[in-house]
Amino acid sequence: xxxxxxxxxxxxxxxxxxxxxxxxxxxxxxxxxxxxxxxxxxxxxxxxxxxxxxxxxxxxxxxxxxxxxxxxxxxxxxxxxxxxxxxxxxxxxxxxxxxxxxxxxxxxxxxxxxxxxxxxxxxxxxxxxxxxxxxxxxxxxxxxxxxxxxxxxxxxxxxxxxxxxxxxxxxxxxxxxxxxxxxxxxxxxxxxxxxxxxxxxxxxxxxxxxxxxxxxxxxxxxxxxxxxxxxxxxxxxxxxxxxxxxxxxxxxxx
Amino acid sequence: xxxxxxxxxxxxxxxxxxxxxxxxxxxxxxxxxxxxxxxxxxxxxxxxxxxxxxxxxxxxxxxxxxxxxxxxxxxxxxxxxxxxxxxxxxxxxxxxxxxxxxxxxxxxxxxxxxxxxxxxxxxxxxxxxxxxxxxxxxxxxxxxxxxxxxxxxxxxxxxxxxxxxxxxxxxxxxxxxxxxxxxxxxxxxxxxxxxxxxxxxxxxxxxxxxxxxxxxxxxxxxxxxxxxxxxxxxxxxxxxxxxxxxxxxxxxxxxxxxxxxxxxxxxxxxxxxxxxxx
Numbered sequence: 001x002x003x004x005x006x007x008x009x010x011x012x013x014x015x016x017x018x019x020x021x022x023x024x025x026x027x028x029x030x031x032x033x034x035x036x037x038x039x040x041x042x043x044x045x046x047x048x049x050x051x052x053x054x055x056x057x058x059x060x061x062x063x064x065x066x067x068x069x070x071x072x073x074x075x076x077x078x079x080x081x082x083x084x085x086x087x088x089x090x091x092x093x094x095x096x097x098x099x100x101x102x103x104x105x106x107x108x109x110x111x112x113x114x115x116x117x118x119x120x121x122x123x124x125x126x127x128x129x130x131x132x133x134x135x136x137x138x139x140x141x142x143x144x145x146x147x148x149x150x151x152x153x154x155x156x157x158x159x160x161x162x163x164x165x166x167x168x169x170x171x172x173x174x175x176x177x178x179x180x181x182x183x184x185x186x187x188x189x190x191x192x193x194x195x196x197x198x199x200x201x202x203x204x205x206x207x208x209x210x211x212x213x214x215x216x217x218x219x220x221x222x223x224x225x226x227x228x229x230x231x232x233x234x235x236x237x238x239x240x241x242x243x244x245x246x247x248x249x250x251x252x253x254x
Numbered sequence: 255x256x257x258x259x260x261x262x263x264x265x266x267x268x269x270x271x272x273x274x275x276x277x278x279x280x281x282x283x284x285x286x287x288x289x290x291x292x293x294x295x296x297x298x299x300x301x302x303x304x305x306x307x308x309x310x311x312x313x314x315x316x317x318x319x320x321x322x323x324x325x326x327x328x329x330x331x332x333x334x335x336x337x338x339x340x341x342x343x344x345x346x347x348x349x350x351x352x353x354x355x356x357x358x359x360x361x362x363x364x365x366x367x368x369x370x371x372x373x374x375x376x377x378x379x380x381x382x383x384x385x386x387x388x389x390x391x392x393x394x395x396x397x398x399x400x401x402x403x404x405x406x407x408x409x410x411x412x413x414x415x416x417x418x419x420x421x422x423x424x425x426x427x428x429x430x431x432x433x434x435x436x437x438x439x440x441x442x443x444x445x446x447x448x449x450x451x452x453x454x455x456x457x458x459x460x461x462x463x464x465x466x467x468x469x470x471x472x473x474x475x476x477x478x479x480x481x482x483x484x485x486x487x488x489x490x491x492x493x494x495x496x497x498x499x500x501x502x503x504x505x506x507x508x509x510x511x512x513x514x515x516x517x518x519x520x521x522x523x524x525x526x527x528x529x530x531x532x
Contacts, residue, residue: 059424061348088427098418101441103530110436111426147530160422167426 005073007032007201008053008090008171013067015048015057022048024225025067030171030218035193035202037216037233039209040248044222046205050173053203054090055083071171088115091169095176097156099148099163104131104140107148107159111167130162134192154185161192172196174204178211190215209249213237221245285510292507295500301508305472309488310498314505316474320389320482323475324468325457327393328400333450335397336404337439340446343405344412345434357406364402371399372466380467387481392468399463400453407452411445412438444524451520455513461486485509 006029015023022045030036038046048057055076057063068075076086088111099107108127109117117123127144131137136158140146148159157177164172174193178186193202193215206212212219213233220230221240229236229245240246303313339356347353375395385391415438423433439446461484469481470491483491485505492502 054425056421056425059421084427084429086427087425092421092425094418094421096418098416098422100419100422100437110423111428114423114426114428114432114436163422164426 009070011068016064018062022225026227028220032201034217035197035215037212037219038205039212040222045225046222047175050175050205053173054087088167090171091164092173093177096180097160099156099159103145104148105144108162108166126166130166133165134158134162171201288506288510292503295504308497309492317483317488321484323389324392328396328457329454332397332401332404336401337408339405340408360402360405369462371395372463375467387469388479389482390478392464395463395467396457403453404449407449408446411442415441459486461490
Protein backbone atom coordinates (compact mmCIF):
# COMPACT_ATOMS: atom_id res chain seq x y z
CA UNK A 1 0.00 0.00 0.00
CA UNK A 2 2.16 2.82 -1.33
CA UNK A 3 0.44 6.05 -0.28
CA UNK A 4 3.09 8.75 -0.51
CA UNK A 5 6.56 8.56 -2.11
CA UNK A 6 9.46 8.73 0.34
CA UNK A 7 11.12 12.07 0.89
CA UNK A 8 14.38 10.43 1.81
CA UNK A 9 15.45 6.87 1.35
CA UNK A 10 18.59 4.89 2.00
CA UNK A 11 19.12 1.87 -0.19
CA UNK A 12 21.47 -0.85 1.00
CA UNK A 13 23.72 1.78 2.60
CA UNK A 14 27.09 0.64 3.94
CA UNK A 15 29.64 2.77 5.73
CA UNK A 16 33.10 2.06 7.04
CA UNK A 17 35.29 4.08 9.38
CA UNK A 18 38.60 2.72 8.20
CA UNK A 19 38.22 -1.01 8.81
CA UNK A 20 35.21 -0.66 11.11
CA UNK A 21 31.93 -1.55 9.42
CA UNK A 22 29.53 0.98 10.97
CA UNK A 23 26.45 0.70 8.75
CA UNK A 24 25.48 -2.66 7.33
CA UNK A 25 23.16 -2.51 4.36
CA UNK A 26 20.68 -0.07 5.84
CA UNK A 27 17.54 0.46 3.78
CA UNK A 28 15.05 2.89 5.22
CA UNK A 29 12.33 5.00 3.63
CA UNK A 30 11.36 8.24 5.32
CA UNK A 31 7.90 9.70 4.87
CA UNK A 32 7.45 13.41 4.19
CA UNK A 33 5.70 15.61 6.75
CA UNK A 34 6.22 13.10 9.52
CA UNK A 35 8.64 12.45 12.34
CA UNK A 36 10.81 9.41 11.99
CA UNK A 37 12.78 8.31 15.04
CA UNK A 38 15.91 6.22 14.98
CA UNK A 39 16.58 4.46 18.27
CA UNK A 40 19.18 2.03 19.50
CA UNK A 41 21.97 1.68 22.06
CA UNK A 42 25.07 3.87 21.96
CA UNK A 43 27.38 3.03 19.09
CA UNK A 44 24.70 1.29 17.02
CA UNK A 45 25.25 3.66 14.09
CA UNK A 46 22.13 5.80 14.43
CA UNK A 47 24.00 9.11 14.41
CA UNK A 48 26.20 7.88 11.59
CA UNK A 49 23.11 7.05 9.55
CA UNK A 50 21.65 10.47 10.27
CA UNK A 51 24.85 12.14 9.13
CA UNK A 52 24.67 10.21 5.86
CA UNK A 53 21.43 11.98 5.00
CA UNK A 54 23.23 15.27 4.37
CA UNK A 55 26.68 13.80 3.81
CA UNK A 56 28.18 15.24 6.96
CA UNK A 57 30.30 12.10 7.21
CA UNK A 58 32.26 13.42 4.24
CA UNK A 59 34.03 15.68 6.74
CA UNK A 60 35.37 12.74 8.70
CA UNK A 61 38.60 11.16 7.57
CA UNK A 62 38.78 7.61 6.31
CA UNK A 63 35.04 7.24 5.83
CA UNK A 64 33.89 5.12 2.92
CA UNK A 65 30.30 4.60 1.88
CA UNK A 66 28.47 2.58 -0.69
CA UNK A 67 24.84 2.18 -1.53
CA UNK A 68 22.44 5.02 -2.22
CA UNK A 69 20.66 7.79 -0.39
CA UNK A 70 17.78 9.16 -2.42
CA UNK A 71 16.37 12.61 -1.81
CA UNK A 72 13.17 12.97 -3.82
CA UNK A 73 14.38 10.02 -5.83
CA UNK A 74 17.82 11.47 -6.66
CA UNK A 75 20.98 9.84 -5.32
CA UNK A 76 22.83 12.39 -3.19
CA UNK A 77 25.99 10.27 -3.31
CA UNK A 78 26.04 10.41 -7.12
CA UNK A 79 29.15 12.18 -8.39
CA UNK A 80 28.61 15.82 -9.17
CA UNK A 81 25.82 16.21 -6.64
CA UNK A 82 26.23 19.70 -5.19
CA UNK A 83 26.91 19.52 -1.45
CA UNK A 84 26.03 23.11 -0.59
CA UNK A 85 22.62 22.69 -2.22
CA UNK A 86 22.08 19.34 -0.51
CA UNK A 87 22.81 20.82 2.91
CA UNK A 88 20.52 23.75 2.24
CA UNK A 89 17.72 21.24 1.61
CA UNK A 90 18.65 18.82 4.38
CA UNK A 91 19.75 20.59 7.56
CA UNK A 92 20.90 19.36 10.93
CA UNK A 93 20.32 20.22 14.58
CA UNK A 94 23.01 18.95 16.90
CA UNK A 95 23.11 17.45 20.40
CA UNK A 96 24.44 20.48 22.18
CA UNK A 97 23.00 23.87 21.39
CA UNK A 98 25.80 25.43 19.38
CA UNK A 99 25.03 28.98 18.30
CA UNK A 100 27.90 30.88 16.75
CA UNK A 101 29.60 33.46 18.97
CA UNK A 102 27.62 36.16 17.16
CA UNK A 103 24.50 38.07 18.09
CA UNK A 104 21.00 36.60 17.68
CA UNK A 105 20.36 38.31 14.35
CA UNK A 106 23.66 37.29 12.75
CA UNK A 107 23.17 33.71 13.89
CA UNK A 108 19.85 33.38 12.11
CA UNK A 109 21.02 35.42 9.11
CA UNK A 110 24.15 33.28 8.73
CA UNK A 111 22.60 30.71 6.39
CA UNK A 112 20.79 33.18 4.09
CA UNK A 113 23.95 35.30 3.87
CA UNK A 114 26.01 32.25 2.96
CA UNK A 115 23.53 31.62 0.17
CA UNK A 116 23.89 35.15 -1.12
CA UNK A 117 21.10 37.18 0.49
CA UNK A 118 22.47 40.70 1.02
CA UNK A 119 19.40 42.89 1.25
CA UNK A 120 18.86 44.04 4.84
CA UNK A 121 15.07 44.11 4.52
CA UNK A 122 14.96 40.56 3.22
CA UNK A 123 17.28 39.39 6.00
CA UNK A 124 15.14 41.08 8.64
CA UNK A 125 12.05 39.40 7.24
CA UNK A 126 13.74 35.97 7.24
CA UNK A 127 15.05 36.43 10.79
CA UNK A 128 11.62 37.44 12.04
CA UNK A 129 9.78 34.54 10.44
CA UNK A 130 12.44 32.04 11.50
CA UNK A 131 12.31 33.22 15.11
CA UNK A 132 8.51 33.17 15.03
CA UNK A 133 8.55 29.57 13.83
CA UNK A 134 10.37 28.53 16.99
CA UNK A 135 8.39 30.88 19.27
CA UNK A 136 11.45 32.97 20.05
CA UNK A 137 10.32 36.21 18.43
CA UNK A 138 8.29 37.43 21.41
CA UNK A 139 11.19 37.04 23.77
CA UNK A 140 13.99 38.18 21.51
CA UNK A 141 12.61 40.77 19.10
CA UNK A 142 14.16 43.58 21.14
CA UNK A 143 17.36 41.68 21.85
CA UNK A 144 18.46 40.76 18.35
CA UNK A 145 21.83 42.40 18.95
CA UNK A 146 22.51 40.41 22.11
CA UNK A 147 25.12 37.66 22.02
CA UNK A 148 23.48 34.31 21.35
CA UNK A 149 25.70 32.59 23.88
CA UNK A 150 24.02 34.61 26.65
CA UNK A 151 20.67 32.88 26.06
CA UNK A 152 19.41 29.92 28.10
CA UNK A 153 20.13 26.41 26.83
CA UNK A 154 16.57 25.98 25.58
CA UNK A 155 16.59 29.33 23.82
CA UNK A 156 19.95 28.48 22.29
CA UNK A 157 18.59 25.22 20.91
CA UNK A 158 15.51 27.02 19.56
CA UNK A 159 17.83 29.57 18.01
CA UNK A 160 19.79 26.78 16.34
CA UNK A 161 16.53 25.47 14.89
CA UNK A 162 15.64 29.00 13.70
CA UNK A 163 19.07 29.31 12.14
CA UNK A 164 18.35 26.12 10.24
CA UNK A 165 14.81 27.13 9.20
CA UNK A 166 16.21 30.38 7.81
CA UNK A 167 17.71 28.53 4.83
CA UNK A 168 14.28 27.00 4.08
CA UNK A 169 15.25 23.35 4.32
CA UNK A 170 12.93 20.49 3.44
CA UNK A 171 14.30 17.90 5.85
CA UNK A 172 15.39 18.49 9.45
CA UNK A 173 17.85 16.00 10.90
CA UNK A 174 17.96 16.14 14.67
CA UNK A 175 20.74 14.39 16.54
CA UNK A 176 19.51 13.98 20.11
CA UNK A 177 18.39 17.61 20.16
CA UNK A 178 17.15 17.47 23.76
CA UNK A 179 19.95 15.57 25.44
CA UNK A 180 21.47 18.77 26.86
CA UNK A 181 18.12 20.18 28.03
CA UNK A 182 16.07 19.84 31.19
CA UNK A 183 12.69 18.00 31.12
CA UNK A 184 10.61 21.18 30.75
CA UNK A 185 12.74 22.48 27.89
CA UNK A 186 12.64 19.01 26.34
CA UNK A 187 8.85 19.07 26.41
CA UNK A 188 8.85 22.50 24.73
CA UNK A 189 11.18 21.35 21.97
CA UNK A 190 9.06 18.24 21.42
CA UNK A 191 5.96 20.41 21.04
CA UNK A 192 7.89 22.56 18.60
CA UNK A 193 8.83 19.47 16.59
CA UNK A 194 5.20 18.41 16.34
CA UNK A 195 4.39 21.84 14.92
CA UNK A 196 7.30 21.85 12.50
CA UNK A 197 6.29 18.41 11.29
CA UNK A 198 3.37 19.95 9.37
CA UNK A 199 5.81 21.66 7.03
CA UNK A 200 9.01 19.66 7.24
CA UNK A 201 10.20 16.09 7.14
CA UNK A 202 11.88 15.36 10.45
CA UNK A 203 14.30 12.58 11.34
CA UNK A 204 15.35 12.40 14.98
CA UNK A 205 17.98 10.25 16.59
CA UNK A 206 17.33 9.65 20.24
CA UNK A 207 18.40 7.27 22.97
CA UNK A 208 15.33 8.29 24.92
CA UNK A 209 12.72 5.70 24.07
CA UNK A 210 9.89 7.59 25.72
CA UNK A 211 10.71 10.52 23.51
CA UNK A 212 10.58 8.39 20.38
CA UNK A 213 7.28 6.88 21.51
CA UNK A 214 5.80 10.30 22.31
CA UNK A 215 6.63 12.25 19.21
CA UNK A 216 7.41 10.02 16.26
CA UNK A 217 5.16 8.49 13.62
CA UNK A 218 7.64 5.87 12.51
CA UNK A 219 10.56 4.30 14.29
CA UNK A 220 13.62 2.39 13.24
CA UNK A 221 15.57 0.26 15.71
CA UNK A 222 19.27 -0.15 15.06
CA UNK A 223 21.77 -2.53 16.57
CA UNK A 224 25.46 -2.96 15.71
CA UNK A 225 25.13 -1.10 12.43
CA UNK A 226 22.04 -2.93 11.26
CA UNK A 227 18.52 -1.65 10.92
CA UNK A 228 16.82 -4.43 12.85
CA UNK A 229 13.26 -3.27 12.42
CA UNK A 230 11.43 -0.34 10.91
CA UNK A 231 7.73 0.41 11.14
CA UNK A 232 5.10 2.62 12.67
CA UNK A 233 6.03 3.74 16.14
CA UNK A 234 2.99 2.01 17.53
CA UNK A 235 4.02 -1.33 16.08
CA UNK A 236 7.62 -1.03 17.19
CA UNK A 237 6.67 -0.26 20.77
CA UNK A 238 3.65 -2.52 21.21
CA UNK A 239 4.03 -5.37 18.80
CA UNK A 240 7.58 -5.67 17.43
CA UNK A 241 8.35 -8.53 15.08
CA UNK A 242 11.97 -8.96 16.09
CA UNK A 243 12.91 -10.34 19.47
CA UNK A 244 15.85 -7.93 19.78
CA UNK A 245 13.55 -4.94 19.24
CA UNK A 246 11.21 -6.24 21.87
CA UNK A 247 14.02 -6.69 24.34
CA UNK A 248 15.29 -3.17 23.70
CA UNK A 249 11.96 -1.34 23.91
CA UNK A 250 11.00 -3.21 27.04
CA UNK A 251 14.28 -2.11 28.56
CA UNK A 252 15.92 -5.48 28.85
CA UNK A 253 19.19 -4.05 27.54
CA UNK A 254 20.72 -0.98 25.91
CA UNK B 255 52.24 12.31 57.65
CA UNK B 256 50.04 15.31 57.90
CA UNK B 257 52.44 17.84 59.47
CA UNK B 258 55.04 17.07 56.81
CA UNK B 259 52.53 17.58 54.02
CA UNK B 260 51.43 20.87 55.53
CA UNK B 261 55.04 21.86 55.93
CA UNK B 262 55.89 21.06 52.30
CA UNK B 263 52.84 22.97 51.19
CA UNK B 264 54.06 26.00 53.10
CA UNK B 265 57.51 25.80 51.58
CA UNK B 266 56.06 25.41 48.09
CA UNK B 267 53.80 28.42 48.55
CA UNK B 268 56.68 30.54 49.83
CA UNK B 269 59.02 29.53 47.02
CA UNK B 270 56.41 30.08 44.31
CA UNK B 271 55.42 33.47 45.71
CA UNK B 272 59.03 34.56 45.97
CA UNK B 273 59.81 33.54 42.41
CA UNK B 274 56.69 35.19 41.01
CA UNK B 275 57.41 38.31 43.02
CA UNK B 276 60.99 38.34 41.80
CA UNK B 277 59.89 38.19 38.17
CA UNK B 278 57.42 41.05 38.55
CA UNK B 279 59.97 42.94 40.63
CA UNK B 280 62.67 42.75 37.97
CA UNK B 281 60.20 43.81 35.29
CA UNK B 282 59.01 46.79 37.31
CA UNK B 283 62.60 47.71 38.14
CA UNK B 284 63.64 47.78 34.49
CA UNK B 285 60.62 49.83 33.41
CA UNK B 286 61.05 52.14 36.40
CA UNK B 287 64.77 52.51 35.74
CA UNK B 288 64.15 53.64 32.17
CA UNK B 289 61.21 55.87 33.01
CA UNK B 290 62.90 57.62 35.94
CA UNK B 291 65.86 58.54 33.78
CA UNK B 292 63.96 59.20 30.60
CA UNK B 293 60.66 60.83 31.55
CA UNK B 294 62.12 64.15 32.80
CA UNK B 295 63.62 64.73 29.34
CA UNK B 296 60.48 64.00 27.36
CA UNK B 297 59.02 67.32 26.33
CA UNK B 298 56.65 68.35 23.61
CA UNK B 299 59.65 69.57 21.64
CA UNK B 300 61.38 66.21 22.04
CA UNK B 301 58.37 64.45 20.51
CA UNK B 302 57.72 66.90 17.69
CA UNK B 303 61.09 68.27 16.59
CA UNK B 304 63.77 66.83 14.36
CA UNK B 305 67.10 65.87 15.94
CA UNK B 306 69.99 68.30 15.62
CA UNK B 307 73.74 67.62 15.78
CA UNK B 308 73.41 63.83 15.54
CA UNK B 309 70.68 63.74 18.15
CA UNK B 310 72.51 65.61 20.87
CA UNK B 311 69.89 68.36 20.57
CA UNK B 312 66.32 68.53 19.34
CA UNK B 313 63.84 65.66 19.31
CA UNK B 314 62.94 62.33 17.76
CA UNK B 315 59.96 63.09 15.51
CA UNK B 316 61.39 61.60 12.27
CA UNK B 317 62.53 58.61 14.29
CA UNK B 318 59.04 58.00 15.63
CA UNK B 319 57.71 58.27 12.07
CA UNK B 320 60.43 55.89 10.84
CA UNK B 321 59.63 53.36 13.54
CA UNK B 322 55.92 53.45 12.73
CA UNK B 323 56.66 53.03 9.01
CA UNK B 324 59.04 50.09 9.36
CA UNK B 325 57.16 48.20 12.08
CA UNK B 326 53.75 49.02 10.61
CA UNK B 327 54.68 47.89 7.12
CA UNK B 328 56.30 44.74 8.53
CA UNK B 329 53.01 43.80 10.24
CA UNK B 330 50.97 44.73 7.16
CA UNK B 331 53.06 42.20 5.22
CA UNK B 332 53.54 39.47 7.85
CA UNK B 333 49.98 39.67 9.25
CA UNK B 334 48.03 38.57 6.16
CA UNK B 335 50.73 36.14 5.01
CA UNK B 336 50.97 34.57 8.47
CA UNK B 337 47.23 34.28 9.03
CA UNK B 338 46.62 32.85 5.55
CA UNK B 339 49.41 30.33 6.08
CA UNK B 340 47.84 29.32 9.39
CA UNK B 341 44.46 28.93 7.65
CA UNK B 342 46.08 26.77 5.01
CA UNK B 343 47.81 24.61 7.60
CA UNK B 344 44.72 24.12 9.76
CA UNK B 345 41.77 24.17 7.39
CA UNK B 346 42.98 23.34 3.93
CA UNK B 347 45.36 20.44 4.40
CA UNK B 348 45.42 17.32 6.41
CA UNK B 349 48.54 16.68 8.46
CA UNK B 350 51.17 15.46 6.02
CA UNK B 351 54.87 15.59 5.42
CA UNK B 352 54.49 18.99 3.75
CA UNK B 353 52.69 20.58 6.72
CA UNK B 354 55.21 19.02 9.10
CA UNK B 355 58.03 20.59 7.06
CA UNK B 356 56.31 23.99 7.04
CA UNK B 357 55.77 23.84 10.81
CA UNK B 358 59.30 22.69 11.45
CA UNK B 359 60.58 25.48 9.23
CA UNK B 360 58.52 28.05 11.10
CA UNK B 361 59.80 26.81 14.45
CA UNK B 362 63.39 26.95 13.23
CA UNK B 363 62.91 30.47 11.89
CA UNK B 364 61.54 31.54 15.26
CA UNK B 365 64.77 30.46 16.95
CA UNK B 366 67.17 32.28 14.64
CA UNK B 367 68.87 35.36 16.18
CA UNK B 368 67.65 38.61 14.70
CA UNK B 369 71.10 39.65 13.54
CA UNK B 370 71.02 36.72 11.10
CA UNK B 371 67.77 38.06 9.68
CA UNK B 372 69.49 41.43 9.46
CA UNK B 373 72.37 39.91 7.57
CA UNK B 374 70.05 38.09 5.20
CA UNK B 375 67.99 41.24 4.66
CA UNK B 376 71.14 43.22 3.99
CA UNK B 377 72.48 40.75 1.43
CA UNK B 378 69.16 39.96 -0.23
CA UNK B 379 66.90 43.02 -0.04
CA UNK B 380 69.44 45.83 0.34
CA UNK B 381 72.15 44.63 -2.05
CA UNK B 382 70.76 41.90 -4.29
CA UNK B 383 67.35 43.45 -4.97
CA UNK B 384 68.90 46.89 -4.86
CA UNK B 385 66.48 48.39 -2.37
CA UNK B 386 69.28 50.07 -0.45
CA UNK B 387 68.87 50.70 3.28
CA UNK B 388 65.19 51.59 3.32
CA UNK B 389 61.81 51.31 5.02
CA UNK B 390 60.90 48.59 2.54
CA UNK B 391 64.02 46.49 3.10
CA UNK B 392 63.70 46.88 6.89
CA UNK B 393 60.00 46.01 6.88
CA UNK B 394 60.49 42.94 4.68
CA UNK B 395 63.28 41.72 6.95
CA UNK B 396 61.20 42.25 10.08
CA UNK B 397 58.20 40.57 8.48
CA UNK B 398 60.28 37.44 7.87
CA UNK B 399 61.43 37.59 11.46
CA UNK B 400 57.96 37.77 13.01
CA UNK B 401 56.21 35.51 10.49
CA UNK B 402 56.76 32.28 12.49
CA UNK B 403 55.21 33.83 15.61
CA UNK B 404 52.15 34.99 13.70
CA UNK B 405 51.75 31.62 11.98
CA UNK B 406 52.03 29.59 15.16
CA UNK B 407 49.84 31.81 17.37
CA UNK B 408 47.18 32.03 14.63
CA UNK B 409 47.33 28.28 14.18
CA UNK B 410 46.79 27.67 17.89
CA UNK B 411 43.90 30.16 17.94
CA UNK B 412 42.25 28.56 14.91
CA UNK B 413 42.65 25.07 16.37
CA UNK B 414 40.91 26.22 19.54
CA UNK B 415 37.73 27.10 17.62
CA UNK B 416 35.16 24.38 18.45
CA UNK B 417 34.72 21.78 15.70
CA UNK B 418 30.97 22.11 16.09
CA UNK B 419 31.06 25.57 14.49
CA UNK B 420 32.52 24.01 11.39
CA UNK B 421 29.86 21.28 11.34
CA UNK B 422 27.08 23.84 11.70
CA UNK B 423 28.48 26.07 8.99
CA UNK B 424 28.84 23.19 6.54
CA UNK B 425 25.46 21.92 7.65
CA UNK B 426 23.90 25.21 6.57
CA UNK B 427 25.46 24.79 3.14
CA UNK B 428 28.44 27.12 3.40
CA UNK B 429 31.59 26.56 1.43
CA UNK B 430 34.86 26.00 3.23
CA UNK B 431 36.04 29.55 2.55
CA UNK B 432 32.79 31.05 3.87
CA UNK B 433 33.10 28.88 6.96
CA UNK B 434 36.70 30.00 7.50
CA UNK B 435 36.05 33.70 6.99
CA UNK B 436 32.72 34.04 8.78
CA UNK B 437 33.11 31.66 11.69
CA UNK B 438 36.62 30.41 12.27
CA UNK B 439 38.54 33.67 11.85
CA UNK B 440 35.97 35.61 13.84
CA UNK B 441 36.15 33.19 16.74
CA UNK B 442 39.92 33.02 16.59
CA UNK B 443 40.35 36.79 16.35
CA UNK B 444 41.42 37.40 19.97
CA UNK B 445 44.19 34.81 19.68
CA UNK B 446 45.28 35.96 16.24
CA UNK B 447 45.26 39.56 17.45
CA UNK B 448 47.45 38.69 20.40
CA UNK B 449 50.06 37.12 18.12
CA UNK B 450 50.02 40.15 15.86
CA UNK B 451 50.38 42.59 18.77
CA UNK B 452 53.31 40.60 20.17
CA UNK B 453 54.90 40.74 16.74
CA UNK B 454 54.29 44.47 16.47
CA UNK B 455 56.04 44.95 19.81
CA UNK B 456 58.96 42.86 18.66
CA UNK B 457 59.19 44.78 15.37
CA UNK B 458 59.17 48.12 17.15
CA UNK B 459 61.89 47.15 19.59
CA UNK B 460 64.09 45.23 17.15
CA UNK B 461 67.55 46.75 16.74
CA UNK B 462 70.02 44.45 15.01
CA UNK B 463 67.87 43.51 12.04
CA UNK B 464 66.86 47.08 11.20
CA UNK B 465 70.35 48.48 11.68
CA UNK B 466 71.53 46.48 8.68
CA UNK B 467 68.45 46.95 6.51
CA UNK B 468 66.64 50.22 7.28
CA UNK B 469 69.79 52.25 7.83
CA UNK B 470 70.11 55.10 10.28
CA UNK B 471 69.06 58.26 8.42
CA UNK B 472 67.70 61.04 10.59
CA UNK B 473 65.53 62.68 7.92
CA UNK B 474 61.79 62.39 7.64
CA UNK B 475 61.18 59.66 5.02
CA UNK B 476 59.42 60.61 1.78
CA UNK B 477 58.93 57.14 0.30
CA UNK B 478 59.35 53.49 1.19
CA UNK B 479 62.76 53.56 -0.46
CA UNK B 480 64.11 56.11 2.02
CA UNK B 481 66.37 55.09 4.85
CA UNK B 482 65.03 55.71 8.37
CA UNK B 483 66.20 55.21 11.91
CA UNK B 484 63.99 53.43 14.45
CA UNK B 485 63.71 54.33 18.14
CA UNK B 486 65.58 51.29 19.35
CA UNK B 487 68.43 51.91 16.94
CA UNK B 488 68.49 55.61 17.87
CA UNK B 489 68.84 54.67 21.52
CA UNK B 490 71.63 52.27 20.67
CA UNK B 491 73.55 54.85 18.64
CA UNK B 492 73.07 57.66 21.16
CA UNK B 493 74.33 55.59 24.07
CA UNK B 494 76.96 53.56 22.29
CA UNK B 495 78.61 56.54 20.68
CA UNK B 496 78.23 58.59 23.84
CA UNK B 497 76.27 61.31 22.06
CA UNK B 498 73.78 62.02 24.82
CA UNK B 499 72.66 59.73 27.62
CA UNK B 500 69.78 62.05 28.46
CA UNK B 501 68.35 61.80 24.96
CA UNK B 502 69.09 58.08 24.93
CA UNK B 503 67.00 57.47 28.06
CA UNK B 504 64.26 59.76 26.80
CA UNK B 505 64.17 57.72 23.58
CA UNK B 506 64.09 54.48 25.57
CA UNK B 507 61.23 55.85 27.67
CA UNK B 508 59.23 56.69 24.53
CA UNK B 509 59.87 53.16 23.26
CA UNK B 510 58.82 51.50 26.53
CA UNK B 511 55.72 53.67 26.87
CA UNK B 512 54.58 53.07 23.30
CA UNK B 513 54.89 49.31 23.70
CA UNK B 514 53.02 49.45 27.00
CA UNK B 515 50.41 51.60 25.28
CA UNK B 516 50.02 49.21 22.36
CA UNK B 517 49.64 46.22 24.69
CA UNK B 518 47.06 47.97 26.86
CA UNK B 519 45.10 49.13 23.83
CA UNK B 520 45.16 45.64 22.35
CA UNK B 521 44.07 44.14 25.66
CA UNK B 522 41.19 46.59 25.86
CA UNK B 523 40.08 45.92 22.27
CA UNK B 524 40.19 42.14 22.82
CA UNK B 525 38.17 42.44 26.02
CA UNK B 526 35.53 44.49 24.24
CA UNK B 527 35.45 42.05 21.36
CA UNK B 528 35.03 39.04 23.66
CA UNK B 529 32.39 40.84 25.72
CA UNK B 530 30.38 41.47 22.57
CA UNK B 531 30.08 37.82 21.62
CA UNK B 532 29.59 36.09 24.98
